[in-house]
Amino acid sequence: MQVVKTIREVREIVNEWRKQGYTVGLVPTMGYLHEGHQSLISKSHEQNDRTVVSVFVNPIQFGPNEDLATYPRDLERDMQKVEEAGGDIIFNPEPSEMYPDHFTSFIDTTETTELLCGARRPVHFRGVCTVVGKLFNIVGPDRAYFGQKDAQQLATIKRFARDLNFNIEIVPCPIVREDDGLAKSSRNTYLSPEERKAAVILSQSLKKGKQAIENGEKDAKKVISIITESLETEPLAKVDYVEVVDFNNVQRIDQIKGETLVAIAVYIGKTRLIDNFIV
Numbered sequence: 001m002q003v004v005k006t007i008r009e010v011r012e013i014v015n016e017w018r019k020q021g022y023t024v025g026l027v028p029t030m031g032y033l034h035e036g037h038q039s040l041i042s043k044s045h046e047q048n049d050r051t052v053v054s055v056f057v058n059p060i061q062f063g064p065n066e067d068l069a070t071y072p073r074d075l076e077r078d079m080q081k082v083e084e085a086g087g088d089i090i091f092n093p094e095p096s097e098m099y100p101d102h103f104t105s106f107i108d109t110t111e112t113t114e115l116l117c118g119a120r121r122p123v124h125f126r127g128v129c130t131v132v133g134k135l136f137n138i139v140g141p142d143r144a145y146f147g148q149k150d151a152q153q154l155a156t157i158k159r160f161a162r163d164l165n166f167n168i169e170i171v172p173c174p175i176v177r178e179d180d181g182l183a184k185s186s187r188n189t190y191l192s193p194e195e196r197k198a199a200v201i202l203s204q205s206l207k208k209g210k211q212a213i214e215n216g217e218k219d220a221k222k223v224i225s226i227i228t229e230s231l232e233t234e235p236l237a238k239v240d241y242v243e244v245v246d247f248n249n250v251q252r253i254d255q256i257k258g259e260t261l262v263a264i265a266v267y268i269g270k271t272r273l274i275d276n277f278i279v
Helices: 007-019 035-047 075-085 116-120 124-139 148-163 186-190 193-198 201-214 220-231
Strands: 002-004 024-029 050-055 089-091 143-147 169-173 237-246 260-268 271-278
Touching (some): 002 007, 007 050, 035 075, 050 124, 075 089, 116 237, 124 148, 143 148, 148 169, 148 260, 201 260
Antiparallel strands (some): 260 271
């Protein structure tokens, strides 16, 4: 598994692939890879001749009191996970490589970032979109792969890729879960054994909301109440938000119709977890 640290190296490698007529997939990650990330890499391996996996804990998408310093990192482990899933190279730059001195240019978005995590993490999506835009320009992939667990991020990247005319197919991939239903996340490592047991309340509560919709419930407020009441039965859970929105613009809706995103954010102890489903 080849790890490259500079933009110049990545471009040289991709240029050689292009000369050979290869298609290229990109899987942007912050590392500490798990089976969810591997599903994205495997999908890229299936659909492209070569796959670049970025492993970069992006400092500009973290707020001042968030977990940048403690975010889990293990490049050796990541190398093994990428190789197992069929990736070809890892792009693992230093922050100074991505953000040189006097870096002052950012990608800002509106509408899709106004609610949910965007309302609670003001700098987050500016940082996400900026780093993803840079990766699009650095790698120049045919396709880029993003997980549905970060559904607001997926909707936002689809929108800015369209708005800014990136000639890249954005490929959404389904949530990968533990056997008990908890969505796989690098932040799950923060949970104590007791908190880990409690965290299943996220998927269990969403399941109740989804069942209500499948049984004919169309009132968004009633679905929110069903999910919220279920979450509140877990003493270790503190609800950050429960929202029902149009998946395409991430704006609230009163009635469930079209492509609808039901999304939650919940603190289990000090760890903030997100989950969702789309109907």
